[in-house]
Amino acid sequence: MTTYEWADTEVEPIAKALIAEVKDHEDLVHARILYVFRDKHALSRGHAILGKARKVAGLTQFLVDDESIDAPLFVLEFPRDLWKEMTDQQRRALVDHELSHLAVERNDDGIWVGRTRGHDVEEFLAIVKRHGLWKADVQALAKVAAGQLALDLDDPAAADDEDEQPTTPASPDDEEWERAAPGLRVVPDPFAGNGAAR
């Protein structure tokens, strides 16, 4: 049987720092977020699940947290067994990822409401291998990834220094990131050829 425990002491400081530093997350100050560990990771079609983001509403929200009934409530769940094996940098990336699934916005009455959102990019590695950067979201991911790779190659120390890491994700049309990516080939026409970034 899966058992759960609160993960506040380990996860909340990372999440709070990200919400304070990352512009994409700034509205999450209007949400209440609970952090839990499950004892062992679950599998989804053979892949380990690293984290889960849930919105909690209605009766469940009332039962969990009746004082914050007006604030959107979310639960982030992490598998303790895999969390233990991660580096600080991986943990920060994972928490940043799960926070990115959370969104809050004001409704017409000025009340903050929450929702979860999906990934920017959904693709199989094999498809990128066979067909290259064939659609806009995959092209955008490759551009950002190539920028990261180039930064690491330019400055081997960057990976070990938190301060050198960008606190906001580069947008695909960020000129600086493109310059930082020599050798990147993004195919403007998806069917012009096999143009995977090398």
Ligand SMILES: [Zn+2]
């Ligand atoms: Zn995700």
